[in-house]
Amino acid sequence: MLKRVNLEHILFLDIETVPQQKNYKDLDDTTKQLWELKTQYQRKDEFTPEEFYDRAGIWAEFGKIICISVGYFKIQGDIRNFRTTSFYGDEVTVLKEFKTLLETHFNNTHHLLCAHNGKEFDFPYIARRMIINSIDIPFKLNLFGKKPWEVPHLDTLELWKFGDYKTFTSLKLMAHVLGVPSPKDDIDGSQVRDVYYKENDIDRIITYCEKDTVTVAQIFLRLRNEPLLPEEEILSV
Missing domain, CATH: 3.30.420.10 (Ribonuclease H-like superfamily/Ribonuclease H)
Incomplete structure (x- = not known):
């Protein structure tokens, strides 16, 4: 075929793709909360939301296309x-x-x-x-x-x-x-x-x-x- x-x-x-912001601290409070909820399964207890933010480019809601x-x-x-x-x-x-x-x-x-x-x-x-x-x-x-x-x-x-x-x-x-x-x-x-x-x-x-x-x-x-x-x-x- x-x-x-x-x-x-x-x-x-x-x-x-990359994270929308350079650093986690640049996110507003609502986005931080939503990021924590979105990634809790992937992070488990190994990473904090901030430590995991370098992977934000994977998700269209938190990343952007460069x-x-x-x-x-x-x-x-x-x-x-x-x-x-x-x-x-x-x-x-x-x-x-x-x-x-x-x-x-x-x-x-x-x-x-x-x-x-x-x-x-x-x-x-x-x-x-x-x-x-x-x-x-x-x-x-x-x-x-x-x-x-x-x-x-x-x-x-x-x-x-x-x-x-x-x-x-x-x-x-x-x-x-x-x-x-x-x-x-x-x-x-x-x-x-x-x-x-x-x-x-x-x-x-x-x-x-x-x-x-x-x-x-x-x-x-x-x-x-x-x-x-x-x-x-x-x-x-």
């Missing part, structure tokens, strides 16, 4: 290119620019979005942050009333499960077992907060996010049993 999908109809993506990287195939005859670009900076700007891309270039019924664990994280996170920021959700992210087979989303994690819902396979592990060059040669997700708030190095985060996007595309190619992208076929635009 995957080989029937036109590669040029897929927008591959990855997002990077980068969305996308990638898409352009194929002309025997020439295949994978082009990446990123939206970064102020969250509202990031979300609006991403929405514009969807509505102008990936707005047909045959267009699909693809991410690793996208159905559990990337897609709902983007939609929630759009609502929080008073941005209308684009058609590709609005699932209301859609039947399962009408949802325009692909998820490489879901494709790898083959119906097995008992386990989670990270992007790094899946890339390793499939022989895809590892994208984790600089930072990992747990370091994004510090790189953003302490080092103020958004360029480093963009590079990391784009590498993950390329890896998702590479994994998708492997799932189709097709050759991987060599470096010369990957372009940043």
